[in-house]
Amino acid sequence: MNKHFVLILIILASCTSNVPDNEFYSQSPSSLSDIIFEEVDMETIVMDSILSSFGGQLVVTAEGLSFIDYNFGWMFNFDSEGTFLDRSLGVGQGPQEIPASGITFYSPMDDGGHLFIGSSFDFYTFDKELERQQTGRIRFKQDKPTDYLAENPTPEDQRSYNLAYYITDAKTIGIHALLPLIGGPPEYTNFSMDTDLFAKEARILARMNLETGEIEDIFGRYPPSYYERPEKRPLSYFFFDLIDQDTLAITFAADPFIHLFTLDFEHIASFGIEGHEMDTDYELFTGNAASFDRFMVNQMRTKGFYNSLKYIPETGLLFRGYSKGTDSETDGMQVYKNNTLVAHFDVPKGMRIAGYAAPWYYSDADVDERNEIMKTHRFKLEF
Numbered sequence: 001m002n003k004h005f006v007l008i009l010i011i012l013a014s015c016t017s018n019v020p021d022n023e024f025y026s027q028s029p030s031s032l033s034d035i036i037f038e039e040v041d042m043e044t045i046v047m048d049s050i051l052s053s054f055g056g057q058l059v060v061t062a063e064g065l066s067f068i069d070y071n072f073g074w075m076f077n078f079d080s081e082g083t084f085l086d087r088s089l090g091v092g093q094g095p096q097e098i099p100a101s102g103i104t105f106y107s108p109m110d111d112g113g114h115l116f117i118g119s120s121f122d123f124y125t126f127d128k129e130l131e132r133q134q135t136g137r138i139r140f141k142q143d144k145p146t147d148y149l150a151e152n153p154t155p156e157d158q159r160s161y162n163l164a165y166y167i168t169d170a171k172t173i174g175i176h177a178l179l180p181l182i183g184g185p186p187e188y189t190n191f192s193m194d195t196d197l198f199a200k201e202a203r204i205l206a207r208m209n210l211e212t213g214e215i216e217d218i219f220g221r222y223p224p225s226y227y228e229r230p231e232k233r234p235l236s237y238f239f240f241d242l243i244d245q246d247t248l249a250i251t252f253a254a255d256p257f258i259h260l261f262t263l264d265f266e267h268i269a270s271f272g273i274e275g276h277e278m279d280t281d282y283e284l285f286t287g288n289a290a291s292f293d294r295f296m297v298n299q300m301r302t303k304g305f306y307n308s309l310k311y312i313p314e315t316g317l318l319f320r321g322y323s324k325g326t327d328s329e330t331d332g333m334q335v336y337k338n339n340t341l342v343a344h345f346d347v348p349k350g351m352r353i354a355g356y357a358a359p360w361y362y363s364d365a366d367v368d369e370r371n372e373i374m375k376t377h378r379f380k381l382e383f
Helices: 146-151 196-201 224-228 289-302
Strands: 032-037 043-046 056-061 064-069 074-078 084-089 103-108 114-118 122-126 132-137 171-173 176-182 205-209 215-219 238-243 247-252 258-262 267-271 305-312 317-323 331-337 340-347 353-357 360-363 366-368 373-379
Touching: 056 103, 056 353, 056 360, 103 171, 114 176, 171 238, 176 238, 196 224, 238 305, 247 305, 305 353
Parallel strands: 032 340
Antiparallel strands: 043 373, 056 064, 064 074, 074 084, 103 114, 114 122, 122 132, 171 176, 176 205, 205 215, 238 247, 247 258, 258 267, 305 317, 317 331, 331 340, 353 360, 360 373, 366 373
């Protein structure tokens, strides 16, 4: 494959499409491999002690590392070696504070600002100086009553969905944010995660206008394997990132491929190789609504699944992490360049890539809450 291949660039457009559902994944998948690294030297940095809830996200910036505490709204800033520098934001009504606790999504913005989304459809934007610019609410269209939708599942109706808070991925593009969606559990609505209709036609992403809070479009579909293999459906997690702000990359928990789409959901490519030693012997759900959440959590705890996706624009590498299953002492990490697998190695359990600050790739926070210790793992990949 041409090492200088450049992904097709597109512009953000309306996500309405007349393409039949069975044609959304129109390109045949590929499984190209040219592995250069099968192991990496991993450094572990123990970060300075902080007073935190330790529930949150590590962000890599040119200045160093920042830990976003989702529960208390603090932004703890460190240098690249984990030395604590200062703390900003926090919950409050001041111009440099978040008005409500309980952050569920965070995303940096194109202009250096920050987007925070709360647990009650509230959202807040801050500029790069951490001055709050906007306080708003996410507004789904409510064209039909919920009792009607319960009896008449409507995949194209925004009210058929909720935000998929457990996914935590959110991305911003100009004045828009992309947010993950999920439908209802079994028996809560006919449009539930264990049905053929959901597997074939459920939308997965919402495009929100950051100036108005309006959900302007819902779009995307689960891959064909979720329709063909019903036992995959309880693993409804998916993860996504933007390639140069123009192309959408998506990986699904129980699907071996990474899928590339334009932002109006035109299929560009599917590619990937299954992770090493993954337990993918998923079980078919046959219970009722009361047991679905417990069943889903048990599948995610015991089985292998893909658990993260991160594109690094500085190096053109796409990282996909995966859990092997409960019997493994390690997880796995794949690295793709130009749709080809170029590195595949073991990583600590639960490790996800947070970002890159030359020459290091950093993991998200590895937290030991009982002992109030936070670590990050870092490594180099030099091709």
